[in-house]
Amino acid sequence: MWMDLCKGRGGQEGRDKQSLGLKRLVYYILKQFKMIKVMAAFCVLALFGLSNADIHARKLYNLVKEKHSRDSPGYDPWSVLDDTTDEDSPVHIGAQEGLAQLDKILTLPGQPAGVDFDQYSGYVTVDPKAGRALFYYFVESPTDSSTKPLVLWLNGGPGCSSMFGAMGELGPFRINSDAKTLFRNSYAWSNVANMLFLESPAGVGFSYSNTTSDYDHPGDKKTADDAYTFIINWLERFPQYKTHDFYIAGESYAGHYVPQLAYTILRKNKNTKQTVINIKGIAIGNAWIDDETCMKGMYDYWWSHAINSDATHDAIFKYCNFVNDSSTGMCHDSTSKAWDEMGEVNVYNIYAPICLNHEQRNTSATGSIDFFDPCWQDILVSYLNDSAVQEAFHARPTSWDICREYISIWNDSAVSILPIIKYLIDNGQRLWVFRQGGDTDARVPITSSRYAINTLNLLIETAWRPWYLNEEVGGYLEAYKGLLLITVRGAGHSVPSFQPRRALALFTSFLGGIVPHHYKM
Ligand SMILES: *[C@@H]1O[C@H](CO)[C@@H](O)[C@H](O)[C@H]1NC(C)=O
Ligand SMILES: *[C@@H]1O[C@H](CO)[C@@H](O)[C@H](O)[C@H]1NC(C)=O
Ligand SMILES: *[C@@H]1O[C@H](CO)[C@@H](O)[C@H](O)[C@H]1NC(C)=O
Ligand SMILES: *[C@@H]1O[C@H](CO)[C@@H](O)[C@H](O)[C@H]1NC(C)=O
Ligand SMILES: *[C@@H]1O[C@H](CO)[C@@H](O)[C@H](O)[C@H]1NC(C)=O
Numbered sequence: 001m002w003m004d005l006c007k008g009r010g011g012q013e014g015r016d017k018q019s020l021g022l023k024r025l026v027y028y029i030l031k032q033f034k035m036i037k038v039m040a041a042f043c044v045l046a047l048f049g050l051s052n053a054d055i056h057a058r059k060l061y062n063l064v065k066e067k068h069s070r071d072s073p074g075y076d077p078w079s080v081l082d083d084t085t086d087e088d089s090p091v092h093i094g095a096q097e098g099l100a101q102l103d104k105i106l107t108l109p110g111q112p113a114g115v116d117f118d119q120y121s122g123y124v125t126v127d128p129k130a131g132r133a134l135f136y137y138f139v140e141s142p143t144d145s146s147t148k149p150l151v152l153w154l155n156g157g158p159g160c161s162s163m164f165g166a167m168g169e170l171g172p173f174r175i176n177s178d179a180k181t182l183f184r185n186s187y188a189w190s191n192v193a194n195m196l197f198l199e200s201p202a203g204v205g206f207s208y209s210n211t212t213s214d215y216d217h218p219g220d221k222k223t224a225d226d227a228y229t230f231i232i233n234w235l236e237r238f239p240q241y242k243t244h245d246f247y248i249a250g251e252s253y254a255g256h257y258v259p260q261l262a263y264t265i266l267r268k269n270k271n272t273k274q275t276v277i278n279i280k281g282i283a284i285g286n287a288w289i290d291d292e293t294c295m296k297g298m299y300d301y302w303w304s305h306a307i308n309s310d311a312t313h314d315a316i317f318k319y320c321n322f323v324n325d326s327s328t329g330m331c332h333d334s335t336s337k338a339w340d341e342m343g344e345v346n347v348y349n350i351y352a353p354i355c356l357n358h359e360q361r362n363t364s365a366t367g368s369i370d371f372f373d374p375c376w377q378d379i380l381v382s383y384l385n386d387s388a389v390q391e392a393f394h395a396r397p398t399s400w401d402i403c404r405e406y407i408s409i410w411n412d413s414a415v416s417i418l419p420i421i422k423y424l425i426d427n428g429q430r431l432w433v434f435r436q437g438g439d440t441d442a443r444v445p446i447t448s449s450r451y452a453i454n455t456l457n458l459l460i461e462t463a464w465r466p467w468y469l470n471e472e473v474g475g476y477l478e479a480y481k482g483l484l485l486i487t488v489r490g491a492g493h494s495v496p497s498f499q500p501r502r503a504l505a506l507f508t509s510f511l512g513g514i515v516p517h518h519y520k521m
Contacts, residue, residue, distance in 0.1 A: 091229050091268075094125055096237035102394075103138075103237075108173070109388050110181035117142040117172065117190065122394040124237070126202075126229040131210025134230045135395060137163065137197040138238075139172050139190040149245040149280070149511055151193040152231070154200070154261075156253025156288070158218070158413070159406030161205035165251070166197040167380055169496040170503065176367040179382035183367050187500035192508050194241070196234070200227050200257075204404050205384075206395040219411030224260040228268065231277055245280045247430075247511065251494065255287025256413065259420040266427055281430025283510050285495050289417040290452040292322045297448025302338060304447075305350070312337045352498075372497050377402060422456060425482030432484045432510045434495065446487060453485055467516035474502045479515055486516070 103122035107115075118140045123133040141148045153170065155162045167175055170189040173182040189195055199205035201223040203215045235242050250258045265277045288294060296317075303313035315334035346354045355375040373379065383389055384400040414420075424431055433449055462479035467486070475487040488495050488502045496503035509516045 091232055092125075092127060093236060094128060094233055096233060100237050105392060105394075108182060108392050109386065110176070110383075111173070112182060112184055115172075117145070119172075120238075123206075124230050124233045126226045126233070127209075127214075130214055132202045132214055132226070133208060134202060134226060135199045135206035135208075136230070136234065137166050137171075137393065139166075139188075139195045139197075141190050141192065141194050145194050146240070149193050149247055150196060150241045151189070151247045151249055151511075152196045152198060152227075152261075153189075154198060154227075154248070154250035154254040154257045156251060156255070156257065157204070157403055157406065158201075158220075158223070158253050158256075158410055159204055160253070160403040161199050161400075162197040162250075163199065163205055163384060163400075164380065164402055165494075165496075166195075167383070168376055169494050170500075170507075171195065171197070174367050174369065175376070175379050175383045177373060177379060179379045180386075183369075185369055185500065187369065187496070187504040189496070189504060189507050191504065192511060193247075194244070198227060198230060200230070202226065203406065205400060206390070206393070206398050208396065208398075215406075217409060217411040218406055220256050220260055220414060221412055223257060224264045227257070227261050228264045231265075235277070243278060246278045247281050247283065248279070249283040249285070249507070249510075251285035251287060253288055255284050255289045256417055258282050258284050258287075259289075259417050259424060260414075262424055262429060263420050266424070266429070279429070281432070281510070281513075282424065283432040283434060283507070285434045287417075287433065287449075289421065289449075290455070291415050293451035293455065294448040295320075295322045297446075297451045299335075299338065301447045302342065307342045307350070308338050309341060312341060369500055418452060418456060421483070425456075425458070430510070430513055431482060432486060432506075434486045434488065434506055434510075449485065453480070453483065456480075456483075458483055462515060465518050467518060469502055469505045469516075474505060474516065477515065484515065 099122070100120065103120040105119045105121055108119075119138065120140075121135070121137040123135055125131075125133045153162055153165050155164045165171065167173065170185070170187075172185055172188040172190050174185050175182055199207040201207070201218045202209040203218065209215065248258045248262055259282060262279060262282045265279045269275055269277065269279075299308070299313060299316050302308045303310070312334055315330065316338060318330075319328050319334055320331035346352055353374050355377075357375075367373065381401060384393075385398075387397060390397060390400070421431065433453065458480035460478065461481055462477070464476060464478045466473045467475055467477050473489055475489045477484060477486040479485075486506060488499050488506060491497075491499040491502070495506075505516065
């Protein structure tokens with residue numbers, strides 16, 4: 001997918017799609033386009049899982065290119081947060097009786113013995129006229145599912161599947177290197193919550209529409225509206241969950257999806273004067289929430305982690321305009337230099353191994369929660385693209401892939417999510433911003449989150465301090481009035497993949513509304 005862009009840039013593009021391919025792509029983009037567009041693309045890129053670079057690079061580049069090439073700031077339906085009106089058309093509610101039972105998964109191919117929880121998956125129609133339906137995978141907690149909260153998980157993209165999170169980050173199973181069998185993730189988030197994974201918008205993963213023009217102009221707004229309709233209908237299908245506390249969590253570009261969906265829910269609750277969805281809070285990981293601070297934070301991080309020289313860093317900040325597309329050729333040159341200086345590392349996790357050879361995957365290896373296979377994306381696609389697996393998931397026969405090529409046509413992507421975050425805080429939502437600990441992900445580094453949150457000028461309630469899991473520092477946190485910023489030490493870009501124990505500890509604390517311990521246990 002990226003290869004057409006990278007061809008002619010050395011001719012060895014097959015060697016390592018993740019790292020080298022990305023690097024060549026970056027060079028190519030830098031040569032071809034104005035710097036500011038490129039910088040924004042990198043910020044977006046930073047939001048994806050380790051070794052996802054090949055898939056995401058071009059999409060994200062396209063998104064930002066499209067965004068910045070518009071003369072006007074573009075359509076931003078979120079620019080005015082007005083919760084006194086509701087101009088949206090009424091939400092479709094279809095008959096759901098009996099469908100839950102049909103959605104129950106008997107067993108997934110390669111599933112280990114002793115599965116002690118129920119899992120469901122299937123489609124929820126969000127627009128019967130268009131024939132548009134979203135695919136979900138729901139995992140009940142093995143214990144006390146009737147009292148545990150309900151949590152919706154979203155991966156980003158835009159255009160990437162939440163099955164990425166379900167099978168590679170926080171779901172109950174991970175896939176062995178044979179791509180045929182599963183092993184149990186003992187740190188699954190379903191240990192403490194009922195987890196609902198949604199593939200959205202239509203066209204992503206197994207989600208689809210019978211009206212192909214639905215694929216023409218997806219965007220933030222439509223994604224949120226369809227996700228809202230999905231939840232309403234899903235709760236009709238599983239009415240026992242209507243009264244459960246409801247949370248939304250996600251990472252990367254879901255830094256848009258999650259707050260926007262939470263906002264949509266709150267506004268509709270207000271308009272109907274009832275708690276249609278019992279939302280209590282959101283958690284976003286390595287989230288892209290603000291274009292400008294994201295870019296600045298990235299280059300500061302590179303400089304402070306010995307990736308870039310003083311001179312290059314200085315030049316970037318001298319010549320680049322992070323706000324709009326008025327940067328100079330000097331800016332282009334200096335950011336190009338910054339990438340050059342970095343060398344061939346994986347910017348998602350600068351100290352981690354990269355998938356060097358896709359063909360030489362060790363198919364006899366048994367997966368382990370403590371070892372994250374750098375080539376795991378191949379394994380994921382191979383498993384979910386298998387027809388027996390699709391049948392078990394009640395999915396339509398689909399050429400399943402992690403992401404869909406959606407970016408170039410993405411209709412609306414807000415420049416900043418901070419106004420919505422402010423709104424959520426003002427409306428009493430629990431809001432956790434979690435991150436890798438700042439050591440390894442150079443794409444959307446911790447500096448980006450800090451700069452973004454600083455602009456909100458929130459009152460600090462708990463000053464910066466470490467938090468502990470067992471005997472070790474799990475990360476650091478700072479509690480503000482209405483928002484908690486918390487890091488996970490030693491995690492790469494997709495936190496639960498690399499630090500499953502710490503990620504689960506963080507998630508458990510989030511659900512309990514308890515700031516993690518500041519002492520050894
Ligand atoms: C796309 O954006 C335009 C404004 O530029 C808006 O009028 C239209 O409704 C949007 N389309 C979709 C499908 O959201
Ligand atoms: C889409 O079309 C197929 C084939 O006609 C039909 O079986 C399916 O129910 C439709 N999907 C929706 C969501 O209406
Ligand atoms: C771009 O931003 C700079 C300052 O960051 C400002 O001086 C300039 O007027 C802006 N240009 C446009 C077209 O908004
Ligand atoms: C493949 O994995 C198995 C089991 O983990 C291990 O014993 C073997 O040495 C590995 N082979 C290679 C070529 O890495
Ligand atoms: C999925 O499998 C089909 C049939 O084997 C194949 O044509 C398609 O390319 C595969 N899709 C992906 C994303 O690998």
